[in-house]
Amino acid sequence: MSFQRRRAAGRLVLIRPSKLCAKLALPGIVLMMSTGCGGNAHPAGPDVRLTTEDMADYFKTKAIGKPGGRFIDVTYGDPKTFNPLISNETSSSDHLALVFNTLVNRNPESTKFEPALAESWRSSPDGKVWTFKLRKGVRWSDGQPFTASDVVFTFQLVYDKTIPTTARDVLTFAGHQLDCRQVDDLTVEFSAPIRLGPVLDAMTAVQILPKHKLESIWKSHKFNQAWTVGVNPDEIVGTGPFTIAKYVPGQNISFRRNPYHWRLSADGAQLPFLTGGVTQIVPDRNTMLLRFNAREADYLWLRPEDWSVVQAGESAGNYTAQNVGPAWGFTYFSFNVNPANKNIPEYKRAWFKQKAFRQAMAYALDRDNMAQTVLRGMGRALWSPVSVADPVFYNKSLPAYPHDPAKASALLASIGLSHRDAEGVLTDAQGHRAEFTLLTNNNNNIRLALCTAIQENLRAIGVKIIIQPTDFNSLVARLRESFNWETMVLGFTGGPEPYTGRNIWMSSGQSHVWWPRQQKPGTPWESEIDAIFDAAASEPVTARRKTLYDRWQAILYEEQPLVFLVTEDSLVAFRNRISNIRPNARAGVTLPVIRWNSYEFSERAGAGAAKLRP
Secondary structure (H helix, E strand, O other): OOOOOOOOOOEEEEEOOOOOOOOOEOOOOOOOOOOOOOOOOOOOOOOOOOEOOOOOOOEEOOOOOOOOOEEEEEEEOOOOOOOOOOOOOHHHHHHHOOOOOOOEEEOOOOOOEEEOOEEEEEEOOOOOOEEEEEOOOOEOOOOOEOOHHHHHHHHHHHOOOOOOOOHHHHOEEOOEEOEEEEEEOOEEEEEOOOOOOOHHHHHOOOOOOOHHHHHHHHHOOOHHHOOOOOOOHHHOOOOOOEEEEEEEOOOEEEEEEOOOOOEEOOOOOEOOOOOEEEEEEEOOHHHHHHHHHOOOOOEEEEOHHHHHHHHHOHHHHOEEEEEEEEOOOEEEEEEOOOOOOOOOOHHHHHHHHOHHHHHHHHHHOOHHHHHHHOOOOOEEEOOOOOOOOOOOOOOOOOOOOOOOHHHHHHHHHHOOOOEEOOOOOEEOOOOOEOEEEEEEEOOOHHHHHHHHHHHHHHHOOOOEEEEEEEOHHHHHHHHHHHOOOOEEEEEEOOOOOHHHHHHHHOOOOOOOOOOOOOOOOOOHHHHHHHHHHHHHHOOOOHHHHHHHHHHHHHHHHHHOOEEEOEEEEEEEEEEOOEEOOOOOHHHHHOOOOOOOOHHHOEEOOOOOOOOOOO
């Protein structure tokens, strides 16, 4: 079945209205701005103030709070980059979510689309023309105006094939990129040869970047080296609530308030309330918990093993612990079939390529036991990349993969793995042992425990697993650059619209785990998945996309390129000294579960501050 379409005229239009001259000032804020109405930059700094006309088009939230104070939190592992377009790991993206914005957001509480840098949008009847009106008065954190040219520039970067960005996968519709041109200073057009389906979800995948800072770097072919972790933080400008003030590797990242942020409180005060924050960097999640218990962090993402003790200490510790429900992401066990990896013996790659082998691994694993022991009952077994948290696209018709070691052994025997050596490890007719190295990140206790469970389950059927804990950023580099791995346990964040995972599921995707960036689909079932996502690209009706995605989930269930393991409940704890914290599991798709609305955080009067280690 062909999903090609004839090219037809279609345009996606973004419009930025003329900005107003600044005249009136809000009371109680020191005036410090340029006098002209043109494109001049306002001086950046803590004393910047904007007038009521500057902020007339800003987004008003329901938050009430007071200015001042800071957040102090904690994470494990250093960022890999400060360049949001090439960031492909949460160790980087969680921080960059504070600094940059997209045109459109999905509100995690309502799951509805919400204006961000675009204040409104509309589509043409044929779905080929989308018009976004950009928010007036928005400025970059260095005071330069945000304009339509920044949007055009960002999409030029997205479609530059020399830039390794997953956004390009998501913003390619049935093989077609969006052709963009700037009509004038206030209008950008994106040409689409087909009707656009989940275009708003796709727009949430790309954070808009400043042309005035990055264009010359891009034209000199150095964009992939831009905004490394060693850059002067003053060079990184965004439109988000905070900017990066300082980064000390292995210690912390300091943030300062962006004086030009475009959100307002319920009473019209410019957000964020806080003047900044510090994210401490520690070796692992054990140390994260120690910092929280010592009152050296305002909030924390908890493991199941932490839950009972932390929950019992709520009153004495003056904090709140919450289980905010199942996460949208998933953890998986995968096998490398990428021919670019010359370190894998061909006999192993041949095993990995066989559906019977992958199904044997799926039947051998006791996922229910993993959920009860590793997750302490605060999570559930998983057979699909769509979490049970998603009431729309989760395929309920898929039965559970039972824990069936006998069936697993029979499947392995069917491909010639039936003899055991003196150690009890299966061998083929040539004496090759069923022995594999299993990688996961060394600072994630849950994944390490899952690897141990996999090791024990597979030992029972004669498969030997050697667990090799590795630094998280090194794992990402192996997945995307060297491809040097055999099997791996990692996870993805998931989301309410499967299309935004196109970079994973399309055979050409940057994050197609088992064999990324294929020139053409390596198998017929991968070709069918490609066709499904191409069809979804031009299907605006949710019910019809669900039919497509049900089939996609059924294919993955049958082929098992990723053996899905468990999905966790989102467990959090946060100090009561900060108001407006509203953890939400759905926020974990694109933003941290706890600080997705950090622009609303406010210190309670007299609450004091968390301690920060010198």
